[in-house]
Amino acid sequence: MKHIIHADLDAFYAAVEQLDNPELLGKPVLVGGRPENRGVVATASYEARQFGVRSAMPMRTAVRNCPQGIVIAPRFTRYREMSRRVMDIFRSFTELVEPLSLDEAYLDISAAVNQAEGRWPLGVALELKRRVKDETGLTVSVGVSVSKSVSKIASDLDKPDGLVVVPPGDEPGFLAPLPVGKLWGIGPKTAERLKSEGIDTIGILAAQPPDWFARVFGQRAESVRQRAVGLDDEPVHTERVTKSVSSETTFPNDLSDRAELRRVLEALADGVAGSLERKGLQGRTVTVKMRLADFATFSRQTTLPAPSSDAAPIRETAWRLLAAELTPGRSFRLLGVGVSNFAEANAVRQLSLWEYGLTTEAAKSADDN
Amino acid sequence: MKISCLQENLSRGLAVAGRAVATRATLPVTQNVLLSADQGMLRLSATNLEIAITTWIGAMVEEEGAVTVPARLLTEFVGSLGSDRIDLDMEEGSRLLQIKSGRAEANINGTDPGEFPPIPTVAAQEAIVFQADPRMLRLAIDQVDFAAAREESRPVLTGVNVRLSEGAFTMASADGFRLAVRNGTLQQSGDEITVIIPARTMTELGRMLGDNQEPVQIMLTPQKGQLMFRVRGQDTVELVSQLLQGTFPNYDQLIPQSYTTRAILGLKDILQATRTASIFARDGSNIVRMQMQPVDNGQGQSGKLVVSASSQEVGEFQQELDILELEGEEGKIAFNSRYLTDVLTEIKGEKVAIETTTSSNPGVFKPVSESANDDYVHVVMPMFVQW
Numbered sequence: 001m002k003h004i005i006h007a008d009l010d011a012f013y014a015a016v017e018q019l020d021n022p023e024l025l026g027k028p029v030l031v032g033g034r035p036e037n038r039g040v041v042a043t044a045s046y047e048a049r050q051f052g053v054r055s056a057m058p059m060r061t062a063v064r065n066c067p068q069g070i071v072i073a074p075r076f077t078r079y080r081e082m083s084r085r086v087m088d089i090f091r092s093f094t095e096l097v098e099p100l101s102l103d104e105a106y107l108d109i110s111a112a113v114n115q116a117e118g119r120w121p122l123g124v125a126l127e128l129k130r131r132v133k134d135e136t137g138l139t140v141s142v143g144v145s146v147s148k149s150v151s152k153i154a155s156d157l158d159k160p161d162g163l164v165v166v167p168p169g170d171e172p173g174f175l176a177p178l179p180v181g182k183l184w185g186i187g188p189k190t191a192e193r194l195k196s197e198g199i200d201t202i203g204i205l206a207a208q209p210p211d212w213f214a215r216v217f218g219q220r221a222e223s224v225r226q227r228a229v230g231l232d233d234e235p236v237h238t239e240r241v242t243k244s245v246s247s248e249t250t251f252p253n254d255l256s257d258r259a260e261l262r263r264v265l266e267a268l269a270d271g272v273a274g275s276l277e278r279k280g281l282q283g284r285t286v287t288v289k290m291r292l293a294d295f296a297t298f299s300r301q302t303t304l305p306a307p308s309s310d311a312a313p314i315r316e317t318a319w320r321l322l323a324a325e326l327t328p329g330r331s332f333r334l335l336g337v338g339v340s341n342f343a344e345a346n347a348v349r350q351l352s353l354w355e356y357g358l359t360t361e362a363a364k365s366a367d368d369n
Numbered sequence: 370m371k372i373s374c375l376q377e378n379l380s381r382g383l384a385v386a387g388r389a390v391a392t393r394a395t396l397p398v399t400q401n402v403l404l405s406a407d408q409g410m411l412r413l414s415a416t417n418l419e420i421a422i423t424t425w426i427g428a429m430v431e432e433e434g435a436v437t438v439p440a441r442l443l444t445e446f447v448g449s450l451g452s453d454r455i456d457l458d459m460e461e462g463s464r465l466l467q468i469k470s471g472r473a474e475a476n477i478n479g480t481d482p483g484e485f486p487p488i489p490t491v492a493a494q495e496a497i498v499f500q501a502d503p504r505m506l507r508l509a510i511d512q513v514d515f516a517a518a519r520e521e522s523r524p525v526l527t528g529v530n531v532r533l534s535e536g537a538f539t540m541a542s543a544d545g546f547r548l549a550v551r552n553g554t555l556q557q558s559g560d561e562i563t564v565i566i567p568a569r570t571m572t573e574l575g576r577m578l579g580d581n582q583e584p585v586q587i588m589l590t591p592q593k594g595q596l597m598f599r600v601r602g603q604d605t606v607e608l609v610s611q612l613l614q615g616t617f618p619n620y621d622q623l624i625p626q627s628y629t630t631r632a633i634l635g636l637k638d639i640l641q642a643t644r645t646a647s648i649f650a651r652d653g654s655n656i657v658r659m660q661m662q663p664v665d666n667g668q669g670q671s672g673k674l675v676v677s678a679s680s681q682e683v684g685e686f687q688q689e690l691d692i693l694e695l696e697g698e699e700g701k702i703a704f705n706s707r708y709l710t711d712v713l714t715e716i717k718g719e720k721v722a723i724e725t726t727t728s729s730n731p732g733v734f735k736p737v738s739e740s741a742n743d744d745y746v747h748v749v750m751p752m753f754v755q756w
Contacts, residue, residue, distance in 0.1 A: 077729060305520050305545070313545075317522050348654050350705055351750040353545055356731055357623050 001168060003121045004236060005107040006143045006151035007128065009086065010160035012103035014045035016082050017072050019137045028053070030069040035059040042074050042274075046160055076277045076309070077355055082136060083280065089131050093124065098236045101278050106148050108236040122165050129163060145171065147232035149184045156182075171230020176203025185224055202228050242279060246287070247271045248336025254293045256331035265322055268337040269315040276309035281342045282349070283307055286314055288321040289336035297334075300325065307343035310354050314339060370434025370459040372404075372411055374426060376450050376470060378604075379411070382426040383444040385606055386413040388573055389422035390440040396486070402443060403485050404457070404466075405435035411457075414488045415440060420570050421488045422577075424606045434459055436466050436479035443468075446475055489609045491597035496588040499533050500557035503581040503600065509540050509551040510575035512715045512745055517568035518544035525615040528565035533587065535561065541620050542568060547708050548623050552744035556584055562591060565617055570610035574598050577606055624748055625733055628724035630700030632661045632674060632692045633737055636721045639674070640713040642688045646678035647706035653680030656752050657709055660701040661692060661725075671695055678706070693720065700725045702732055703752045712747045729753060 009015065013031040018024045028048035033039015041062045044053040051066035063069055083102040090097045096108035109124050125142045132140045141162035143154025150171050154164035166174045175183075181191035183202055194216075199205050206228040213221035226232065247268045255261055265288070276283060287301040300321040304313055318337045343349055383402065391399035396418070403414040411428035414421065436459055447455070450470045458467040464479045510529075518526035523545075532539045535558050541550045578585065581602040589596045591612070598608045646657045660675040672695035679685030702725050712734050713721065720737035734747040 081729075302522075304522060305518075313522055320522070348656065348755075349753050350546055351729060351753055353543060353548060353623055353731070353748070353750050354618070356750060357618070 001146055002108060002110045002233075002235075003113045003124075003144065003146060004148055004151050005109055005121075005125060005128065006148065006155040007090065007105055007107060007132075008141050008155045008159070009103040009132075010139045010141055011043050011045050011049075012083075012138070013043035013074055013079055014048070014072075015138050016075075016079055018045060020078070024070060024072075028066050028069040030059065030062050030066070030071045031074050032059050032062075032071070034071060034073065035063050044069075074277070077351075080280050082138070085136055086132055086138065086140070089135060090128070092131075093128060096236045096238055098238060102280055106151070106236045125163055125165065129161075145174075145230075147171070147230065148234050148236065149227050149232040150174065150230050152184065153178065153182050166230075172203075172206065175228065175230055176201060176206070178202050180205050183224070183227055185220065185227065242281060242342070244287075244338050244340035245272055245275050245279065245281065245283070246289075246336055246338030247275075248289055248334060250291075250334045251332065254331040254333055256329070258326060261322065261326070261332060261335065262319055265318055265335055265337060266315045268335060269318045270311045272337050272339055273309055273311035273314050276339060282309045283339035283342050285339065285341035286317040286321070287336075287338040287340065288318050289334070289338065290322070290325060290332060291334035293331045293333060295333070299336075303341070306350055306352065307341075308352060309339075310352060312354060370404075370406065370436065370457065370466075371432035372406055372428050372430050372434075372457045374411055374428035374455055374457075376447060376452050376455050378426040378428075379455055380444075380447050382411070382413045382424050382604065383440070383447060385424045385577065385604070386415045386422050387440055387444055388576070389415040389417055389420050389608075391417035398437060398480060398484050399486065400440060401437035401480065401485065402440040403435065403437045403482055403488070405482065406430040406433040414485075416486055416488055418486060419567065419611060420573060421609045422573075422606065423488055423490075423609075424604050426604055434461075435482040436464065437482055437485050438466055438477045438479045442477060446477075489595055490607065491588045491590050491593075491595060491609065493588060496590050496597075497533075497559035497562055498557070499538075499555050499559055499587040499589075500584045501538065501553070501555050501587065503578045503583065503585045505553045506585055507575050507578040508717070509538070509553050510571045510578075512551050512747075513540045513542045513549040514568045514571045514575065515711050515715070516544055516547050516549035516747070517542040525565055525613055525617050527569075528567050528613040528617070529571050530563065530565050530617040530620075532563040533561065533589075534558065540571075541617070543618065543620055543623070546705070546750050547712070548620055548746075548748040549712075550620065550624065550746045550748075559589075562589060563617075564589060564591060564596060565613040565615065566596065567610060567613055570608070574600075574608055577608060623731070624746055625724070625726060625731055627726070628733065629697045629726045630661050631694075631696040631722060631724045632672065632700075633694040633720050633722050634674060634690060634692060636713065636716060636719055638690050639676070639721060639723075640710070642676040642690055643706065643709045643713060645688065646676050646686055647710060648678075649680060649683060649686040650678035650706045651680070652683050653678065654752070655706045656703050656754055657706045658701065658703045658754070659723075660699070661695065661723075662699045663695055664692075672699075700728075701756060702728045703754045704732065704749055705752055708749045712749065716745070716747070717743065728756065 014029040029045040031043045032041040039059040041057045048066050048069050053062045053066050093112050094107050094109050098106040112124050113121050121144045125144045139161040141155045141159045143151040143164050145151045145166035146168050150166050157164050180186050180194050213225045217224045284304050284307045287299050289299040291297040394400050405412045410425040412425050414423040453471050456469045466477045466479045468475045530541045539552050583601040586599040594612045600606045650657050658677045663672045672692040674690045674692050677687035716736050718736045718738040722735045722737050724733040731748045731750050736743045
């Protein structure tokens with residue numbers, strides 16, 4: 001039997017800001033792009049969440065809901081540094097750590113658990129939480145069970161600073177009362193559809209007959225059914241190799257307007273830059289994928305002078321690639337932007353001035369508030 | 370066309386105009402130089418379509434006319450002649466330029482000046498005009514042009530951002546890893562304006578200024594996207610350049626306003642140590658490390674700097690230097706060796722101040738002198754390394 005922890009730092013970016021600037025403690029902090037630049041909320045502190053502010057909400061909306069919110073530009077260098085410290089603490093418990101992003105990881109703590117010697121999963125989880133708090137000042141919500149999917153659901157139930165342990169064998173009972181949308185692999189649309197059939201909890205879902213699963217989920221039927229009763233033996237992957245990060249969009253109507261294409265492309269580039277930041281990756285190669293009205297599909301790529309996750313060079317490089325393909329009468333069905341050729345996380349690298357600029361902008365906006 | 374001039378004057382004029390001759394021939398005629406009689410002088414013009422240079426040399430004009438000839442051929446030929454009088458002669462309606470000097474005679478096939486791209490100019494009456502001391506301008510150019518981006522992924526960064534205002538100018542360039550900002554004074558000012566001038570233009574201007582002492586005129590017609598420098602030395606030279614369009618990044622916020630360690634060093638010592646370290650850094654990602662440590666000598670004011678570099682294959686190097694004055698805590702930081710030598714080569718004076726906060730925040734390099742003429746800040750992002 002395995003023992004797996006899902007650890008999730010609470011309102012990570014906002015918590016780091018509050019840690020670095022105690023004046024922000026207890027105040028609604030909105031980390032993200034500025035409202036006048038059509039920015040979105042990357043993380044809101046718990047104080048801000050009381051006002052209905054959520055991640056990915058347009059900052060303009062967030063500031064309207066929470067006018068006393070303090071808007072801070074993200075300082076990814078600092079978040080990466082703090083994330084590294086937290087992950088290092090995780091790795092002192094077990095070598096089997098699978099980071100999902102800067103603020104989230106699975107840990108296989110089976111080797112650290114020795115019930116004969118009194119080292120129970122609960123004890124390991126408590127010690128993990130205490131050490132993260134003592135050594136970094138951050139709080140982490142932890143879910144403990146024998147599987148990744150149950151632990152992930154558990155860590156989310158008692159946030160912030162939560163701890164939920166699901167003892168082995170209790171999984172079906174633990175999951176049964178929870179809404180179906182909590183289950184990994186059931187998105188908002190599927191959840192809606194299940195609800196319309198009267199299936200709103202995982203318990204009701206798990207009670208459906210196998211042929212019902214086959215009809216609704218097709219090939220995924222068996223894995224969804226197993227997860228609904230807490231069966232999941234997915235191992236903790238210590239090396240999850242992301243080779244590229246990309247985003248693409250298909251237009252409802254073919255596009256040929258230069259300004260419109262540029263707007264779409266830049267939005268895609270910003271999205272890619274955002275996911276690179278979250279994953280702590282920096283890439284050298286920028287690729288633009290294009291599909292024309294006649295379905296001809298091709299891509300163009302080029303190399304940046306240095307690995308980057310900044311929006312500006314990705315935007316400008318992507319636009320240069322696309323602009324070279326714009327000819328009168330050419331219209332596009334689909335555009336995509338991708339970044340690949342990643343630098344190793346701890347590798348020696350030249351730091352970027354623009355990245356530093358984001359941190360001083362953050363400091364300045366903190367002063368303004 | 371019938372013009373006479375001195376070999377040394379023509380040779381000098383060709384060298385100046387030759388800087389704007391195209392090296393790659395997208396438009397073959399741009400590899401030519403345009404010769405024309407102009408107000409009793411011989412005018413020489415060349416353009417590579419990014420910049421255009423025009424200069425005038427003293428000559429005796431007997432018969433007006435104009436022709437373009439291959440610049441390299443003419444320059445090499447004139448350069449090979451002795452210091453003597455040169456007669457340029459071209460019959461009306463012909464395109465064959467005859468050049469005589471002493472007993473040497475050459476005939477060079479020219480092309481119609483009508484095929485030459487128009488040489489842009491900036492008319493004084495519709496331009497904003499500034500005037501600057503060429504020595505100050507040249508120093509400023511030397512201190513900023515190298516920090517502009519070489520590659521074109523963000524075109525505005527291949528330029529120098531120049532703000533001209535009442536009695537003062539600010540030049541700034543940044544390639545994403547370093548930022549150079551130089552302030553200076555103007556002798557005569559027009560309305561305040563900020564433009565982005567290609568760094569290549571600035572480098573060319575710096576070269577052209579040489580040791581001139583006559584004020585340089587800067588004339589802008591921003592609505593036409595052009596500017597012109599008029600340099601008056603032995604000859605008058607006009608350099609016209611396109612301006613770069615776009616928005617230069619707001620660089621004020623890239624200059625750290627505080628530091629935890631400030632070390633004042635002898636410029637020669639640190640430059641020499643950096644150059645030596647660069648030799649060892651060559652095979653190891655070009656990393657030069659600096660560690661600043663206070664030395665307790667009772668006064669607590671001084672310290673030592675350890676400059677080091679290593680590569681797995683080659684070996685390692687380290688050198689200790691005295692810090693003349695150390696303020697703050699000990700500090701360590703690693704830089705790309707080229708960025709270090711670039712800035713240390715261009716800082717003037719005996720001493721340099723290096724200010725740092727952490728090993729992942731920028732280092733700031735400033736000259737240390739009492740002269741108000743030395744208003745220069747250079748910011749370099751460090752390399753992320755394992756210490």
